Amino acid sequence: RKEVEQDPGPFNVPEGATVAFNCTYSNSASQSFFWYRQDCRKEPKLLMSVYSSGNEDGRFTAQLNRASQYISLLIRDSKLSDSATYLCVVNRARKTSYDKVIFGPGTSLSVIP
Amino acid sequence: DAGITQSPRHKVTETGTPVTLRCHQTENHRYMYWYRQDPGHGLRLIHYSYGVKDTDKGEVSDGYSVSRSKTEDFLLTLESATSSQTSVYFCAIGTAQGVNTGELFFGEGSRLTVL
Numbered sequence: 001r002k003e004v005e006q007d008p009g010p011f012n013v014p015e016g017a018t019v020a021f022n023c024t025y026s027n028s029a030s031q032s033f034f035w036y037r038q039d040c041r042k043e044p045k046l047l048m049s050v051y052s053s054g055n056e057d058g059r060f061t062a063q064l065n066r067a068s069q070y071i072s073l074l075i076r077d078s079k080l081s082d083s084a085t086y087l088c089v090v091n092r093a094r095k096t097s098y099d100k101v102i103f104g105p106g107t108s109l110s111v112i113p
Numbered sequence: 114d115a116g117i118t119q120s121p122r123h124k125v126t127e128t129g130t131p132v133t134l135r136c137h138q139t140e141n142h143r144y145m146y147w148y149r150q151d152p153g154h155g156l157r158l159i160h161y162s163y164g165v166k167d168t169d170k171g172e173v174s175d176g177y178s179v180s181r182s183k184t185e186d187f188l189l190t191l192e193s194a195t196s197s198q199t200s201v202y203f204c205a206i207g208t209a210q211g212v213n214t215g216e217l218f219f220g221e222g223s224r225l226t227v228l
Contacts, residue, residue, distance in 0.1 A: 008153070034216070043203060043219035044156070087155065101217065103148075105155035 003027060004090050004104035012110045017078050021107045023071045023088030032091035033064055035073050037084045038106065044087055047073075078111045085109070116140045117220040119204050125226045132191040134223045136204030138184075144207040145187040146171075146217065147179060149200040156203065162187055194227045201225075 006023045013019045025033075033050035048055065050062040050071050061074040071088055088104035116139035126132055136145060144163055148156040148171075158171030160179040168179050176198060178190045191198055201224050205217040 004155075041222075043221050044217075045219070046216050049216075101158075103156040105153055 001026060002105070003092070004088055004102050006086075006088050006104040006107045008105060008107060010108040010110055012112055013078055014112050015078055015080060017111075018074065018076045019078055019109065020075075021073045021086055021088075021109075023073075023104055023107075025069050025071070025088075025090045025092075025102075027090070027092045028066075028069060030069075030090045030092045033062075033071050034089040034091075035060075035062060035071075036087040036089055036103070038087055039084045044103075047086070075109075078109075080111050080113065083109055083111045117204060117206055117218060119202075119220040119223045121223060122221065123224045125228065126194055127228050128195055129193050132194050132225065132227075134189045134202055134204075134225070136187045136189070136220055138187075138206050140206060140218075141184060142206040142208055143184070145181065146205040146207070147177075147187065147189045148203045148205060149173065149198075150203060150222075151200050159189065159202075191225075194225075196227050199225060199227045 004025050035047040036044040037047040038044040048057050048062055050064045052064050054063045059076045063072045085106040085108050087106045090102045091100045092102055118137045120135045146161045147159040150156050157173045159173055159177050160171055162168045162181045180188045201222045203222050204220040207217050
């Protein structure tokens with residue numbers, strides 16, 4: 001089982017729709033959580049951090065459920081420019097190591113006119 | 114932009130040849146990483162560095178070596194390229210705070226094809 005799992009999609013949604021992605025992680029000691037966005041043939045870029053209480057950034061809402069070990073990303077009022085792959089990222093706890101950041105395989109979103 | 118450049122951006126080589134990818138940063142950050150990205154696997158860590166001459170292995174380090182003789186440069190070498198090393202390679206840098214949070218800044222990637 002992979003440490004971070006995501007539904008690969010693709011999710012094809014019309015403009016203006018609301019879409020949600022889920023991500024599960026297996027290491028219960030994981031400490032920090034993020035969503036990255038990766039456009040086609042481009043580098044990943046940080047979209048937002050995920051806090052325990054949930055957080056919003058404009059049309060994007062991130063939620064964390066530690067008990068069930070999953071993270072979600074909700075996108076409201078989808079725009080064509082939201083088309084990308086969304087990577088779930090987990091910082092797993094390790095005693096003394098800098099290789100803590102684990103990337104999920106990504107969920108592909110296409111927003112259709 | 115985070116001031117990271119990778120070279121070459123594209124390379125086609127033959128099995129058995131050595132290949133070196135270069136990552137150069139202008140941010141003076143301590144932490145640098147090399148990842149590979151393949152369909153269905155996401156980004157996987159190859160090697161990382163937490164300072165000049167301080168490097169360590171990631172989860173997919175076999176067949177790769179790295180060197181960091183200056184803060185700004187992190188080199189990834191494939192001693193004898195194999196077809197399984199065909200991939201997109203990303204360099205990333207992190208701040209001291211970012212290491213503990215997970216915020217990384219990526220280069221544009223180097224697309225390597227091994228025939």
